[in-house]
Amino acid sequence: KNEVEQSPQNLTAQEGEFITINCSYSVGISALHWLQQHPGGGIVSLFMLSSGKKKHGRLIATINIQEKHSSLHITASHPRDSAVYICAVILRSGGGADGLTFGKGTHLIIQP
Amino acid sequence: NAGVMQNPRHLVRRRGQEARLRCSPMKGHSHVYWYRQLPEEGLKFMVYLQKENIIDESGMPKERFSAEFPKEGPSILRIQQVVRGDSAAYFCASSLMRGGNTEAFFGQGTRLTVV
Numbered sequence A: 001k002n003e004v005e006q007s008p009q010n011l012t013a014q015e016g017e018f019i020t021i022n023c024s025y026s027v028g029i030s031a032l033h034w035l036q037q038h039p040g041g042g043i044v045s046l047f048m049l050s051s052g053k054k055k056h057g058r059l060i061a062t063i064n065i066q067e068k069h070s071s072l073h074i075t076a077s078h079p080r081d082s083a084v085y086i087c088a089v090i091l092r093s094g095g096g097a098d099g100l101t102f103g104k105g106t107h108l109i110i111q112p
Numbered sequence B: 001n002a003g004v005m006q007n008p009r010h011l012v013r014r015r016g017q018e019a020r021l022r023c024s025p026m027k028g029h030s031h032v033y034w035y036r037q038l039p040e041e042g043l044k045f046m047v048y049l050q051k052e053n054i055i056d057e058s059g060m061p062k063e064r065f066s067a068e069f070p071k072e073g074p075s076i077l078r079i080q081q082v083v084r085g086d087s088a089a090y091f092c093a094s095s096l097m098r099g100g101n102t103e104a105f106f107g108q109g110t111r112l113t114v115v
Helices: none
Strands: A004-007 A010-014 A019-025 A029-037 A043-049 A052-056 A059-064 A069-074 A083-091 A100-102 A106-111 B005-007 B010-013 B019-024 B031-037 B043-050 B053-056 B065-068 B075-079 B088-095 B110-114
Touching: A004 A083, A010 A019, A019 A029, A019 A083, A019 A106, A029 A069, A043 A052, A043 A059, A043 A069, A069 A083, A100 B031, A100 B043, B005 B088, B010 B019, B019 B088, B019 B110, B031 B075, B043 B065, B043 B075, B075 B088
Parallel strands: A010 A106, B010 B110
Antiparallel strands: A004 A019, A019 A069, A029 A043, A029 A083, A052 A059, A059 A069, A083 A100, A083 A106, B005 B019, B019 B075, B031 B043, B031 B088, B043 B053, B065 B075, B088 B110
């Protein structure tokens, strides 16, 4: 079982829709990151969270430490939001503790 | 500040050759992480380095792979005697401080194809 699970794996929506991507993790973490990766492109860090909620433009990220769950929301979605969204955590212990442990990503397509 | 720079962006190697991937961290960052993204798979941690030191290489394959981050110059991920299974995107990230509560900045990646 992966330590970081994302859902859905694939999501296709119409322009303007409200998007939610979920991330659950099974172990203690120091922080959680949401990343964006465009096809063939690099990785951009969207948010880093250890508690509560953060907002940047049309993007909102929340985390519930007790429930080991985080969500990424996109309001008024646009075709340029089409990308892979990746949840990543820093584990509190274990090998690679200084590196990120990643979910498999959510492939989001926003149709005009 | 040019951000994290990786080169080359694309690298083609024949089986048995060596691949050298370079990563220049953001200015002022002394912490470098290498990650590998295999086709149709998620990213996996490989190694964490600070200047002149390997701190955590628990994600590195035991053979053929090595990494360094010298006092001067970029971090290098070296793959000797490449095989088809090494074909992947290799990403470098850098951060100002150690640990998870600091933002990591990623490079554009090097896409290695072994033919």
